[in-house]
Amino acid sequence: MTVPKFGLGTFRLKDDVVRRVVADALELGYRAIDTAQGYDNEGEIGEVLAASGVPRADVYLTTKIKPANYRRDALLDSLRVSLEKLRVEQVDLTLIHWPVPNGEVRPEEYLSALAEAREQGLTREIGVSNFNVAGLRRAREILGVVPLATNQVEIHPYLQNRRLVEFARGEGLHLTSYMTLAVGKVMDDPVLRDIAGAHGANPAQVALAWALAQGFSVIPSSTKRENLAGNFRAQDLQLTTEDMDRIAALDVGEAARIASPESARPVWD
Template identity: 45%
Template sequence: MHNFSLPTPGFGTYRLEDDEAKSAVANALDVGYRHIDTAQIYENEAEVGDAIAGSGLKRDEIFLTTKVWFENLSSAKFITSVQNSLTLLNTDYVDLLLIHWPSPDNKVPMSEYLKELKGCKERGLTKHIGVSNFTQSQLDEALAILGKDQILTNQIEVHPNFQNTELVQYCQRNNIQVTAYMPLGVGKVMESDVLQAIAHEHDTTPSAVALAWLNHKKIVAIPSSTNVEHMRDNLTAKQLMLTADEIVKIDAIEPQERIVDPDFAPDW
């Protein structure tokens, strides 16, 4: 059984580009984040690598995640794409390598790309492996291919406005940590009356409340921000303890709306 826990919150870099990406990651490391999440498709791995190199932190003090894009899932491209990521990130290894999306329409068989993923771990290119945007049936297939306790996490959309409860519970039953992307629902949590009221009670922000709720559910969050105050705020959410009554109120938030649903997404 893997008893390793992902550092939470991590710092997400989706939609951050060029100098903005570099300075945001530098600031995140400066205020205390030690888990940085990127991906091949974000086209900011080089900037993330520069920020880490310039941080003065040792490589082993930082937990670094990247993700293999679906165009690189075939055995012909997989390892080369990962080695390219490592070159851009200016490192010999990542701490966590994820399959970003299951292969659309199963164009590349899961057995093929998960074997490549496992091979990356065996070669020392990554310490841990996992998946992202996998459904329950896809996780069933992945567990059958890789065996139990190989998949560290399934990174999926989770926030108070889209709680993805069944999939979260499935993962946790199967010893797969859940990592929540867009944990603040691209800022929509700020508009929630429920979260605003709870934030008022605790003299904090709706964002911190959303992250504290995820923390209570033992879900790792990777919020993104370019604002240093918001970064700090998101880090302090770990200390925020919500009451059982407040958790129930957040659990009851309606409507539940998925934000991320591209045309290549699996059949949710």
């Protein structure tokens, strides 16, 4: 696995907010930044990275191709535009953002184009996001020997995606958890608050440590520097087996899913 275990998510962060957050994160020690064409913040992130003084080789940079750019030529051209905005010659990881199972562009085209982007050196690694088990199986058939670096999916204490996790582990596929904090819901959870109290931590750190303990990468976000610092320290939190079991019991499945756009989502496992 080459995908860093801990990074900064930038969904919904724009303009001066994303500039400040990325600058704070880099100062705090973050060395992985996750963005997407659809986030409309690649340019601002590129500005901050260029001005930060942090060597390019030290930052793992991920972007995602938005569905409007899935046709072969559009995908390759749009990724070149992303590189220009990010002010880099190559990103470390490029993902297909959503599978769009009923879209005009089939997986054979956009996944083959993504592999071509890797061959051309536009991206060092490739992966997918929001793919279900069937989608992952098909992706591997299409890509053949070209490896998938990760599948980035919504995983948090209330949506634990166990069938997908089991399949990924069996196939040696890495998972990246997004929305690990369930858009802040974890902060008021009595179980997570109790576990946090026993460790001198906070519930966000507990949720992140829970995901990390399962081998997932995480990409939490915050607009507050103190929260960015606190999230980063979750890497040092070791949960007990009892803690993990208590969090496992919080899973309620699909009822807790947050991200599920009708036009792009697969049939969830």
